[in-house]
Amino acid sequence: MRVLLVGAGGVGTAVTRIAARRPFFDLMVVADYDPARAEATVAAVGDPRFRAERVDAGDEAAVAALLARHGCDVLFNATDPRFVMPLFRAARTAGASYLDMAMSLSRPHPERPYEECGVKLGDEQFALAAEWEKAGALALVGMGVEPGLSDVFARYAADELFDEIEEIGIRDGADLTVDGYDFAPSFSIWTTIEECLNPPVVYEKERGWFTTAPFSEPEVFDFPDGIGPVECVNVEHEEVLLVPRWVDARRVTFKYGLGREFIETLKTLHLLGLDSTTPVTVSGADGPVAVSPRDVVAASLPDPATLGERMRGRTCAGTWVRGVKDGQPREVYLYHVVDNEWSMAEYGCQAVVWQTALNPVVALELLATGGWSGSGVLGPEAFPARPFLDLLTEYGSPWGLREQ
């Protein structure tokens, strides 16, 4: 397998470190808009199978040319979601497979944003599904940890643990803290604001997909491995759009364990208009300047990419399922926990970033070895779950099942 990895940020770098320990691929070209970043990532991994390149992820033709030049058979998108569509199209143009960890962006319903969906996450990609199918080509979408592993868990529950499923609820929580800071998100505040203030999407069999107001349906979920109870709220996330396409369930939700303090902080930012990306005018050193309040919020907080060494605690991704097995009610939580001290010591990667990078590498290996195959635009739940979960354990990062 010959891979073009686009994006040498935190996740891209972790991908190289995880993949370097596996024999399934022959070449991984690491391409970034900033060539120095790509080169540093490749140099750090010290493996002749890796090569650095410069590419603008928004330049479809340049990406397709790069795929052709290196004879890559798969494009692995590790950039931010704004670049999903150009990369997705470039892969199709070049005849390569495609893999991403977040899907094409949504746009709220213009009149009823908190009741009806507008353009949904992934809609632009699924609109081209027939083209991929016809070509016998595969786009594996939403294949990180959440979405990704969480979708694999949903399929596993449907195949092996339940006869009927009432609800599938992805639940994400952590007890990560950052030494020396009273408040330091372990992920991009800019993106978190975007995710959390978009109208959350919910799926119900009778109703289809619909939206709610931000922070709806708060619940306290008890996370395993000592993380404990964390307040979770509905957030717009790919699983709610992916799972119902392949798994039969009455209801699908995604709730993010932001915790009370963080939820209140985001609400306050929204109340004050500080989540806005519409520029406001303030005085700068050389006269008035227009700046985005959200950019100022992000700039006032420490850069999460630099906090790995100061972080403590664990992050948990998982899928809670409630339904019936053998005529009896059943409820399980399938989960995967990463301890930051472990991921820093073992891979030099922050836990959330490492957990995101791990799963697409496992998926690539399954595609390379034939454990997974298919064509069209497919989510992780379109494939058999068991080979994925077994390989995950072989990677040294086992998952867990808790009967509730």
Added chain:
Amino acid sequence: MRVLLVGAGGVGTAVTRIAARRPFFDLMVVADYDPARAEATVAAVGDPRFRAERVDAGDEAAVAALLARHGCDVLFNATDPRFVMPLFRAARTAGASYLDMAMSLSRPHPERPYEECGVKLGDEQFALAAEWEKAGALALVGMGVEPGLSDVFARYAADELFDEIEEIGIRDGADLTVDGYDFAPSFSIWTTIEECLNPPVVYEKERGWFTTAPFSEPEVFDFPDGIGPVECVNVEHEEVLLVPRWVDARRVTFKYGLGREFIETLKTLHLLGLDSTTPVTVSGADGPVAVSPRDVVAASLPDPATLGERMRGRTCAGTWVRGVKDGQPREVYLYHVVDNEWSMAEYGCQAVVWQTALNPVVALELLATGGWSGSGVLGPEAFPARPFLDLLTEYGSPWGLREQ
């Protein structure tokens, strides 16, 4: 009496409208850095005793020259506290009396900011007291509503209501709301952040002045005239520095009725570093720019000066006193309430601004008519309270007393 009023902002404008109804002065020169603002203020009042001028409040010599040119016998400082010292010195140079509504600024203790005072509010002014006394000249400091009327109430309690005073606590609260906004402070958020995040100062007879952490000693105070219970916290304020110099009390505090939501909002801004005035770098239209996060917060909210027409509710300033009278424990709250609809209709001024402007005009009239006289740097509590309170009632804005 010939007055130089420096500052034609909200309070300065309200001063002209209140003073215009009174006969005690011959000339009031309204000077501002922005001559158009001074001219608009004078034009709106339509009284030949008012004249507009341009002056830079930071230019001591220019202010002294302006006082001399118009033969003014009193400088009335209605600017922001950064200009206290140049205006205070300019008045002394020109041989004029001086009046302000906020005192020279504090600086926190460099090592123990939340335990010990550094430079206290007014310290720079009191350092020059001997000079004023020797010249037989008067600087009446802290003569707005709080400080100002609140200090008059403290003196009144000591003179007429108590034999011994245990505690004097200024308590400020309101039920003001702004139509059409979920969150719109009725006063400058920039200044509120400054006031509320400075270490609050407390006075105790045995211990002297000391500081605490911001938002300390929260209490719910029940405000009169239908305002009701509001959560109050310690805030740095002039009364705590002024009252103990002339009134015998075991303890003096100032608590600001910010309410739970506002307190949490300020704490969140502090936690995120958005209260900071140290510039952060963000991208602007033409490349990176450095801006103060606090300026961005202020720019993201509606300008309180423009909200008078949309505001509803009342503001209450007052002094709560606990002690002993005739061997019996006694507790009173002396207060002054202004309804925004009334002040808008009657004076075209927002309630908080009008209440601040009213009291120094009453004081000026007492100085002009000989009801108050003295020399040195004196707070409002250095003068007999009864003539002030009687004249306040004559101005059509009576005060109240509630036995607790």
